Structure formats: structure tokens, C-alpha cells
Amino acid sequence: MAPAVLVKNLKKSYGNVEAVKDVSFAIEPGEIFGLLGPNGAGKTTTIRCLCTLMTPDAGQLEINGISVLEDPRAARQMLGYIAQEVALDKVLTGRELLELQAAIYHLPKAKSRDRIAQMLALLEIEDIADKKTGTYSGGQKKRLDLAAGLLHQPAVLVLDEPTVGLDIESRTAVWNFLRQLQREGTTILLTSHYLEEVDALAGRVAIIDSGQVISSGTPAALKAEVGGDRITLRIREFTPDAEATSARDLLTHLPVVQEVIINSAQGNSLNLVVNQDADALTAVQTALKAANLPTFGISQSQPSLDDVYLAATGRTLMDAEMAATGKRDLKKEKKQAMR
Amino acid sequence: MSQSIASNPVSTSAATLPTPGTAEFIQETLALTRRLFIQLQRRPTTLVAGIIQPLMWLVLFGALFQNVPSGLFGESQNYGQFLGAGIIVFTAFAGALNAGLPVMFDREFGFLNRLLVAPLASRFSIVLASALFIATLSLIQTSAIVILSAFLGAGLPGPAGLLLMTLIVLTLVFGVTALSLGLAFALPGHIELLAVIFITNLPLLFASTALVPLSFMPPWLQVVASLNPLSYAIEPIRYIYLHPDWQFSSVIMQTPFADISLAIALLILFSFSALAFITIRPLIDRRIS
Structure with missing residues (x-):
């Protein structure tokens, strides 16, 4: 059929x-x-x-x-x-x-x-x-x-x-x-x-x-294809670039962490892909504490469709949305849509 | 509920789709025309203004030249009588020129897309609906002018004369409506369409025989007025008004090029409208099919 x-x-x-x-x-x-x-x-x-x-x-x-x-x-x-x-x-x-x-x-x-x-x-x-x-x-x-x-x-x-x-x-x-x-x-x-x-x-x-x-x-x-769990970590509300980079380098070496991406659109928060392991959160927190880095917020979740999008494009859907808003010529698009 | 609310994918196959026929074309054209009349009924301002405006022209403009020596305007007894034909044609012309506006707004608001995603038998129904609507409006306006003119002393042509006048008005309206719809599909937006309407409207009136006869004009304007299709609608109607014994062979107009008989004038008018339709057809087809 x-x-x-x-x-x-x-x-x-x-x-x-x-x-x-x-x-x-x-x-x-x-x-x-x-x-x-x-x-x-x-x-x-x-x-x-x-x-x-x-x-x-x-x-x-x-x-x-x-x-x-x-x-x-x-x-x-x-x-x-x-x-x-x-x-x-x-x-x-x-x-x-x-x-x-x-x-x-x-x-x-x-x-x-x-x-x-x-x-x-x-x-x-x-x-x-x-x-x-x-x-x-x-x-x-x-x-x-x-x-x-x-x-x-x-x-x-x-x-x-x-x-x-x-x-x-x-x-x-x-x-x-x-x-x-x-x-x-x-x-x-x-x-x-x-x-x-x-x-x-x-x-x-x-x-x-x-x-x-x-x-x-x-x-x-x-x-399931993108796999793992997600941890979103904010060291500070707005983390300086240098601090975010050093935290990334630190966390990348943890055995439970698969990947770390710095999300500059969200105040340099860190998006971590971790093994589906209940102890992942603890491992990350322990590592941060050992390196004397503060924690503003941290949360763990299963992957969402946004993570699928993030994995494929390197940015979240909302960021793409915001990036596109300034670049689009809505008036021109309306003309194109007119028949 | 016995009937499925949604689709029945098995029955909705292309094989069961009948080829579109005249019945479908009529159905969609009537529905589209009905929409325009409902709009008119709920917003009658356009119609009221469209009737009052030409009547004011007739009364005020006619009064302006009331005291000119009789016989100055050709065979007309007075200017009001002379003016009537001009106002009838100009009113029909102006109405038809605006025909593109609703279509333009449908384009801009996306309503046209609703029609374009439908399996219309022919998209020409959109054009025809507008033409039918405008033609009806023009005939209502024309009747109002004819009746007021009669009261003002211009007389009333016989049944054959009235019939021919109707035919002349409709021919002009269909041609100009076609051009206006062509513009509505070709121009980017209603601002541009309005601009074109504004710059076309009055010059075409002044460069025609609506307000004065050809003999009043300098030679160059005589040439322009003799090329203006409006003149070929105005002069026949004026002649019919003044000559109850009109013939198709009667000479109604002496242009710088040739003497024009009633039959030739009608032929020229008809060709203009046919040409307008042929010209815009590809424009509309390109946009909407």
C-alpha cells in the first residue's frame, strides 16, 4: 500500500x-x-x-x-x-x-x-x-x-x-x-x-x-538513540567563560560522563550526557566539590526531544528559535506566502 | 453516530473523483458570488455611496454648466443631458476598477489560500464571481443614474436602447474588471493597487468624452480621447439618448482618424474587453494554477 x-x-x-x-x-x-x-x-x-x-x-x-x-x-x-x-x-x-x-x-x-x-x-x-x-x-x-x-x-x-x-x-x-x-x-x-x-x-x-x-x-x-541521561548544571547563575571551560575539562574525565557541552545562550550552563546511572549526579557533585566549584543548580533527566535536536545541531530548539527571530525578514516571508 | 466523522481512506481514492464538470463550476462560482453579496448586504456603505456619488456628480456638475448656451454641447438640450452618458460610463468604470481590491485583501489575509487548496473545477470561478458581483452593482448604479436623469429632463431611451446601454455597460465592466483582477494578482499589495487605481481613474475620465465633446479639445487630447475605450462606451449611450431612431450605421463620433459608426464603436469596445480578458488570463493562471 x-x-x-x-x-x-x-x-x-x-x-x-x-x-x-x-x-x-x-x-x-x-x-x-x-x-x-x-x-x-x-x-x-x-x-x-x-x-x-x-x-x-x-x-x-x-x-x-x-x-x-x-x-x-x-x-x-x-x-x-x-x-x-x-x-x-x-x-x-x-x-x-x-x-x-x-x-x-x-x-x-x-x-x-x-x-x-x-x-x-x-x-x-x-x-x-x-x-x-x-x-x-x-x-x-x-x-x-x-x-x-x-x-x-x-x-x-x-x-x-x-x-x-x-x-x-x-x-x-x-x-x-x-x-x-x-x-x-x-x-x-x-x-x-x-x-x-x-x-x-x-x-x-x-x-x-x-x-x-x-x-x-x-x-x-x-x-533512546541519543542515549544516556541528561544533567544540566549551572555553576553560577551566569558562569564566566573560564570557569565553565575548566569545569568542562574537569567533568569530561569522570567515567560516568559521556559528553559536556557549554550552552552559552543559557549563561554558560553545562549540558552533560551521562550514563543512565543513579549515582551520576552524586559523582558530578563530588567532583565539583573537590575542585571547589560552587553549584547554582543541578538537575538530572532522561533525554527529551530537545536533546535529540541538541545532539544533531549543537543547540537547543529554543536557542535556534531565538537565533532565527532576529535574522528572519517576516515581511518578506509574508509576501512570499501571499498568492 | 452512524457516519464517520472523519475520513474513510478507502473510499477517498482518486478513482472515485469525478472529472470536474459544468455543475461543479456553477456550484463554486455561485458560492463565491454569494459570499460577495453577503458582504455587501452586511456592509451596505459601499453600495449607498456608490449610488449617491454619481447622482451628486450629475446634479452638481450638471448645475455647474447649466447656463451654457443651448446647442453648445452638440445636439444636447442642456449640459445635464450631455453629462448623463458620461456619468453612467464613468461610474461603471470606477466600480470595475475597484474589483481587484477584495481579491487583493483575500490574498493578503490568506483567505485566497483557502480557495486555492480546494479542488476547484476551474480557478476562473474566482474571477467570474467578482465579475458577476461588480456587474450587478454597476447595473444598480446605472439604473439610479438613468432614473434621476429622466427626472432632470434627459428623457428615457426606448426598450431596445436601454438593452443596448446595458450591454455596453456590461462589456466595459467585464473588460475593466478583468484588468483590475489581473493587477490584483500581479501587484505586491493593496497599497500599490490603490495607487494604480488613483492614477488611472481621473485621467481616463478627463481624457474621454465624458465631460466635453471631442470638438472642445485641443488636437492632441482629441487623439488621446479617441484612443480611450471609455469614449467608445460614452458616445454610443449619448447617441441612443438623443436619437430614438438610432441605427447601427449611424455616425456617432468624429475622431481625428475616422468617423465612427455605432456598430464600429461597439466592436471597438468589445475588442477592448476581449483583449483585456486574453491579456490577464496568463497572469491569473500563473498566479493561481
């Missing part, structure tokens, strides 16, 4: 900026698949190419074995696309928007009425269905957008940053809804720069950075 979604060697540049250098992944039917990466990594561009909003420079895109580039209409029929920014017509009511949506997917009248009633009930927005969308809260807009995207019963639902800007309650509601959809057989592709979101929802994940897939698999496998 063909994968529900196939993306192979995708490439897309804007002028001389390579937004997507080489992205490949395959999603099995019924799976929730997460594309994780910092803003500007190429997630949205990948999705826009898949949803026929952009023509890639090179690569293969398939939905249920149908080539997106050769038969875009068939692909569109099978896709539901939920953009990051909810674009509703604020003058229309929710129901009118859904009616428009049903018509552009060519649902017969009776079926359209049934589906609209069904989706309004499912997303619990019946009571506001006849109010103008301009009066909706952020969470209500997202629900309406979900209802619109699912109206034609797409085999594959694609969501770009589904919970950005939502309150915790709405976010949980969206998560639960997506899980329910998956149980009913819908394949889901979502992008996120929230580790938590991908960890909570996705059966498999591809971590994407600077337009390339740097790692992919189940979250558990990815974490």
Missing part, C-alpha cells in the same frame, strides 16, 4: 535563500506525523508545496500514491489544510463560511447540510455558528477552521502549527480532537516548534533544521 504522504528530496528556494534543501519523509495511513523544528527551518514551505500552494524546485510529492504535481486536483480532494494563521471572512457567520467551504469542495446540498451540522456539533461551536466570525475568540476561530478543513472528509489532514497562539484549554481541546480523528482513521501531518506538542501527539517525528531532515523516527526511539 502506498504511503498516505510521500515527500522525497524536496527542494525549494526563494531567490538565493534555500528554504528547503532536502526533505524526505513518508507517512503511513492513520499515523500522526510531526515535523519538528525551529521557526524558519522550512516546515511551512514543505507543507505549502505538499498542499499545492507552491511549486517545488525539485522533488517528489505524493498523497495516497497520487502525484501532487501531476494531478493537483486529485491531491487537493484528499487533503485538508489548516494554515497557521486562521483566515476567515469576518463578515460571514461560521455556518456561511462552512457552506462556502462545502461548495468549493462540491459537496451535494443535503450532504453539505449534514456534514456542517455534524462538524459544528463535534467541535462544539453550534451556539456560535450563526454569529459573524469576526466576533469569535482565537480558540473558536481555530475550531471553525478545523471544521472547515474536515468538511470534505479528507484522508490526510495537514496542520501548520495548529496551536500557536491558543490558550491552554483550547490547545488541549485541539490535541484531544486530533487524537480522536486519528482513531477514526485520518492521517495527520502537523508541524510544530513545540516539543511538547509533537511528543504528546506524534507517533513518528522528523526533526527538521535549516531545510533538512536531521533525524526521524518515533519519539521514544529518537530519545
Whole structure:
């Protein structure tokens, strides 16, 4: 059976900026698949190419074995696309928007009425269905957008940053809804720069950075692959470079420690990869005490998806995010996104 | 719940997807047109202003030249009568020129993406919906002007004349709407679109026969006005108003190049609109398909 979604060697540049250098992944039917990466990594561009909003420079895109580039209409029929920014017509009511949506997917009248009633009930927005969308809260807009995207019963639902800007309650509601959809057989592709979101929802994940897939698999496998436990150590709140370096040299020689990375973005805190050993923390603390180094904070944890990202790129997701914020030309990106 | 809330991957295969036909095209075009009319209904300001503005033109501008010697403006009895045709055409033109704005805002707000990810039978339905909407608006405006003109003493053409006037207005509206939509897809944003609308609007009015006849103009402006498609909509309507016995062979306009009959004027207008459609087609296709 063909994968529900196939993306192979995708490439897309804007002028001389390579937004997507080489992205490949395959999603099995019924799976929730997460594309994780910092803003500007190429997630949205990948999705826009898949949803026929952009023509890639090179690569293969398939939905249920149908080539997106050769038969875009068939692909569109099978896709539901939920953009990051909810674009509703604020003058229309929710129901009118859904009616428009049903018509552009060519649902017969009776079926359209049934589906609209069904989706309004499912997303619990019946009571506001006849109010103008301009009066909706952020969470209500997202629900309406979900209802619109699912109206034609797409085999594959694609969501770009589904919970950005939502309150915790709405976010949980969206998560639960997506899980329910998956149980009913819908394949889901979502992008996120929230580790938590991908960890909570996705059966498999591809971590994407600077337009390339740097790692992919189940979250558990990815974490197991990087191995060991993590110790985050802060000698002082803001540790001087020299002190951080000497502490690193000291700790690298401990038998329990596998690797030490100085995280300059977090006040020169030290990120240690240690053997999965209950005594690791004690060993590190003893060594510090012997060298007369103070401890501002120390904690041990199992590897997270962020550690997977850190291991592959040498920086945490949040740091990448912050580094990207200053460099991106959001206005220019908006123009590129405009069609 | 008997029906699955989500998809049924087995049934949603490409094999079951019917080839898009006329029924689908009509369905999507009607839905898109309906959206524009709902917007109009909930925000009627545009329509109200769009009716009041040409009426004020007619009353105020007409009064401005009320006392010119009769017969100065060709065969017209008074300036108000002369002006009516100009206002009808200019109003329709200005309305059609703005047709691109809603599409531009849909682009900017991302609403257009909602349409573009849908399996539309033809993306030309987006264009057609705008054209239908603007055409309806123009006909409402035109009716208002025709009725007020009649009260101001300009008379009323016969049924055939009114029908031909409708056809002329629609032809112009479709051509200009096409150009405006082409711009809405080609220009980077609404600021640029508004700038183009501003610099096109009034010059095209002044360089046409809307306000004065060709014979008033210096030779260079006569040439410009004779190349202006608006003149080829204005002069036929003016002629129909003044000559209940109009014929397609009647000479309605003496340009520096040639005498233009009613039939030739209509042909030129029709060619202009057809050309506009042909020109923007690749522009729209490149952007949205």
C-alpha cells in the first residue's frame, strides 16, 4: 500500500535563500506525523508545496500514491489544510463560511447540510455558528477552521502549527480532537516548534533544521538513540567563560560522563550526557566539590526531544528559535506566502 | 453516530473523483458570488455611496454648466443631458476598477489560500464571481443614474436602447474588471493597487468624452480621447439618448482618424474587453494554477 504522504528530496528556494534543501519523509495511513523544528527551518514551505500552494524546485510529492504535481486536483480532494494563521471572512457567520467551504469542495446540498451540522456539533461551536466570525475568540476561530478543513472528509489532514497562539484549554481541546480523528482513521501531518506538542501527539517525528531532515523516527526511539541521561548544571547563575571551560575539562574525565557541552545562550550552563546511572549526579557533585566549584543548580533527566535536536545541531530548539527571530525578514516571508 | 466523522481512506481514492464538470463550476462560482453579496448586504456603505456619488456628480456638475448656451454641447438640450452618458460610463468604470481590491485583501489575509487548496473545477470561478458581483452593482448604479436623469429632463431611451446601454455597460465592466483582477494578482499589495487605481481613474475620465465633446479639445487630447475605450462606451449611450431612431450605421463620433459608426464603436469596445480578458488570463493562471 502506498504511503498516505510521500515527500522525497524536496527542494525549494526563494531567490538565493534555500528554504528547503532536502526533505524526505513518508507517512503511513492513520499515523500522526510531526515535523519538528525551529521557526524558519522550512516546515511551512514543505507543507505549502505538499498542499499545492507552491511549486517545488525539485522533488517528489505524493498523497495516497497520487502525484501532487501531476494531478493537483486529485491531491487537493484528499487533503485538508489548516494554515497557521486562521483566515476567515469576518463578515460571514461560521455556518456561511462552512457552506462556502462545502461548495468549493462540491459537496451535494443535503450532504453539505449534514456534514456542517455534524462538524459544528463535534467541535462544539453550534451556539456560535450563526454569529459573524469576526466576533469569535482565537480558540473558536481555530475550531471553525478545523471544521472547515474536515468538511470534505479528507484522508490526510495537514496542520501548520495548529496551536500557536491558543490558550491552554483550547490547545488541549485541539490535541484531544486530533487524537480522536486519528482513531477514526485520518492521517495527520502537523508541524510544530513545540516539543511538547509533537511528543504528546506524534507517533513518528522528523526533526527538521535549516531545510533538512536531521533525524526521524518515533519519539521514544529518537530519545533512546541519543542515549544516556541528561544533567544540566549551572555553576553560577551566569558562569564566566573560564570557569565553565575548566569545569568542562574537569567533568569530561569522570567515567560516568559521556559528553559536556557549554550552552552559552543559557549563561554558560553545562549540558552533560551521562550514563543512565543513579549515582551520576552524586559523582558530578563530588567532583565539583573537590575542585571547589560552587553549584547554582543541578538537575538530572532522561533525554527529551530537545536533546535529540541538541545532539544533531549543537543547540537547543529554543536557542535556534531565538537565533532565527532576529535574522528572519517576516515581511518578506509574508509576501512570499501571499498568492 | 452512524457516519464517520472523519475520513474513510478507502473510499477517498482518486478513482472515485469525478472529472470536474459544468455543475461543479456553477456550484463554486455561485458560492463565491454569494459570499460577495453577503458582504455587501452586511456592509451596505459601499453600495449607498456608490449610488449617491454619481447622482451628486450629475446634479452638481450638471448645475455647474447649466447656463451654457443651448446647442453648445452638440445636439444636447442642456449640459445635464450631455453629462448623463458620461456619468453612467464613468461610474461603471470606477466600480470595475475597484474589483481587484477584495481579491487583493483575500490574498493578503490568506483567505485566497483557502480557495486555492480546494479542488476547484476551474480557478476562473474566482474571477467570474467578482465579475458577476461588480456587474450587478454597476447595473444598480446605472439604473439610479438613468432614473434621476429622466427626472432632470434627459428623457428615457426606448426598450431596445436601454438593452443596448446595458450591454455596453456590461462589456466595459467585464473588460475593466478583468484588468483590475489581473493587477490584483500581479501587484505586491493593496497599497500599490490603490495607487494604480488613483492614477488611472481621473485621467481616463478627463481624457474621454465624458465631460466635453471631442470638438472642445485641443488636437492632441482629441487623439488621446479617441484612443480611450471609455469614449467608445460614452458616445454610443449619448447617441441612443438623443436619437430614438438610432441605427447601427449611424455616425456617432468624429475622431481625428475616422468617423465612427455605432456598430464600429461597439466592436471597438468589445475588442477592448476581449483583449483585456486574453491579456490577464496568463497572469491569473500563473498566479493561481
